[in-house]
Amino acid sequence: MWTYIIVGLTFALYIGIAIWSRAGSTKEFYVAGGGVSPLANGMATAADWMSAASFISMAGLISFMGYDGSVYLMGWTGGYVLLALLLAPYLRKFGKYTVPDFIGDRYYSNTARTVAVICALIVSFTYVAGQMRGVGVVFSRFLEVSINTGVIIGMFIVLFYAVLGGMKGITYTQVAQYIVLIFAYMVPAFFISIALTGNFIPQLGFGSTVNDGSGMYLLDKLDGLNQELGFSAYTDGTKSMIDVFAITFALMVGTAGLPHVIVRFFTVPKVKDARTSAGYALIFIAILYTTAPAIAAFARTNMINTVSNKEYATMPEWFKKWEATKLIKFEDKNADGKIQYVKDKDANELTVDNDIMVLANPEIAGLPAWVVALVAAGGLAAALSTAAGLLLVISTAISRDLIKMQLNPNISEKNELLWARIAAAAAVIVAGYFGINPPGFVAAVVALAFGLAAASFFPAIIMGIFSKRMNMQGAVSGMVVGITLMIFYMLKFKFGIFDGGKDAVAGLQKSWWFGVSPEGFGTIAMLANFIVAIIVSRFTPPPPASVQEIVENIRIPRGAGGAHAH
C-alpha cells in the first residue's frame, strides 16, 4: 500500500516537472539552454551518474568482497577529479553540444566524428539496457507486477519526459530524483547504524564498537566472523595488487570518459561553473558512496549473525520472502536442519544474491513499511535518471552528430528537434526490448562499458586539449586500436569465444596479460591508445592552424558566456 502511494507520488512529480520544463529549441533539448545553475547541475549529475547498480547492487557487492570492493568506491568517485581538472572546463569553453562534436571539430574530420558516434552508441546502449532491467526488477519485487510490465511502465515514464523535455526536462527531473534516491538510501542506513553500533551516522558507526556489550570494534568482529567461516578477513582482499590498481584506474578514467556524464557539463553557463559543478556533483555522490561501505559491513555482520549455524526453521519472515524470489537459496547438504554459510563450496549451504542487501536491509532491520516503500522509489529514481541521461546521448548522437553534421547539414531547427525526439523514442523502445529480453551478457558488459570509454574517448579528449600537435591520424588510430583491443580482450577472457565459450573463462585466468582482469584491462587499452596516437601523429602532418587556434582558445575561460545565454 505504502509502496503504491510513494512510487505514485514520485512519478507524478517527475511528469509534472517534465510538462513544466519542456524544450522549445535544439539548444534546450541538447544542453538545457546552457542555463543550469552549478548546484542544480551537480545534483542532476549525481542522479545521472548513480545508476541502479550504485543504488541496488554496490553495497551488496562490497559486502561480499570486503576490501576488494574498494575498487568501486575509489573508481567511481576518483573519476570526478579527472573530470573537474582535465575535461569539464575545457569542453564547456568549447561550447558545443556533444562529445562527438568535440572529437569531430578538434580532429577536423567526419571519420573521427563517426568513430566517436559509434563508441558513444556502444557505451550508452550497453549501459541503458541494464537500467531498464533494474526498473523491471524493482517493480516486480515491490509492486508485484511481472518484470516485463515493470519495464513497460518504466519505458512510458522515461519516454514521456525525455522526449518532451530533452536535456531540460531530464535535468530538472534528475534533481528531484536525486533527492528521492538519497533520502531513500540514508533513512534505513541511519536506523541500522544506530541499532548495530549506537552511532547514528553510518560513516562513524562503521568505525565504532558493536552494541552487543563485547566492546569489540565492528570491523574487528567482522574480520573474525569472516575468518571463522573460511573467508579472507573483511579488511583484506583476495585480488592481486596490480589488478586492484588496474580496475580502479579503468573505472576512474572510464567515468571521466562517459559521454552522458561529460555532456552534463555543457549545460552550465560558465567555465567557472563547470569546475565548481564537478565538485558539487562529487559531494552529492560521496554522500551515498561513503555510506555504502558502512551499509556493506553492517549488512554482512547482521547476515552472518542471523543465519550462521542457526536452525532453518527459526529464520525470520524476510528470509522466506526472499527465498521465494530465488535470491536467497538454501540447500541442507548435511541434513542437520541448520544453515552452514562457509567459504568451502562443498559444505556451503546458502547463496545470497548481491542485490538483496540494500533492498532487504529495511526488512532485516525490522523498519516500518513506509521505509521499505521509500527504498523501492529510490531504486526506481536511480534507474530512471540514468536511463534518461543515456537516452539523450543516443538521441543527440543520431539527430546531431549523424543527421545534422553529416547527412543533411541544411536541416531546419524544427526538423532537427523532431529527429532528436524520434531518435529518443526509438532508443527507449530498443532499451525496453533489451530490458525484457536481456541478452545473457548485459550485466557483464555494463561493467566493461567503463573499459570501452577509457580505451576510446578519454585519450582522444585529453590529447585534444593538452597537445596542439595531436592530429586526426593519431587520434583516430588511437581510438580504433584502443577500443578494438578492449573488445578483443573482453571477448577472449570474459566470454571465452576463442577458447570454446563460457566454460573456458575460469581456466584462462592464468593467461591474463600482466595479471590484469578484463574489468581492469581498460587501463592497458587506454595506454595503448595514447602510445599509438602519439607515434602516429609524429609521422603525419600537424593539424591546420585553425585547429591549433581552437586549442588555444579552449584553454582560457573568457568568451564562453554569450553563445549559450539562456
Added chain:
Amino acid sequence: MSDQNLKNYWSRNLRYLVILLGLWFLCSYGAGIFFKDALDSIRVGGFKLGFWFAQQGSIYCFIIIIFIYVSWMNKLDNEFDVHED
C-alpha cells in the same frame, strides 16, 4: 591576450594540475592500494588506516582536491584577466 601571457597562464595551470593529480594519486592508489598494508598497522578508532583510505578517506580527499583547484583557478583567471564577467 599576448602569446607570452597565455604561455605563463597555461604553465601555471599545468603546475597546479601536477600538484593536485599527485595528491589524487597518493590518497587513492598510494594510501588505499600500494601502501595499504603498511598503513593498516596504524589504527584510528575501529579503522585500520589503509582500509579507511580505500573505503572512505580517498573520497573525502577527492572532494577537497576539486575545491582547491576551483579556488586556485579562480584566482589565476583573475590574475591573468581571463575570467568571465
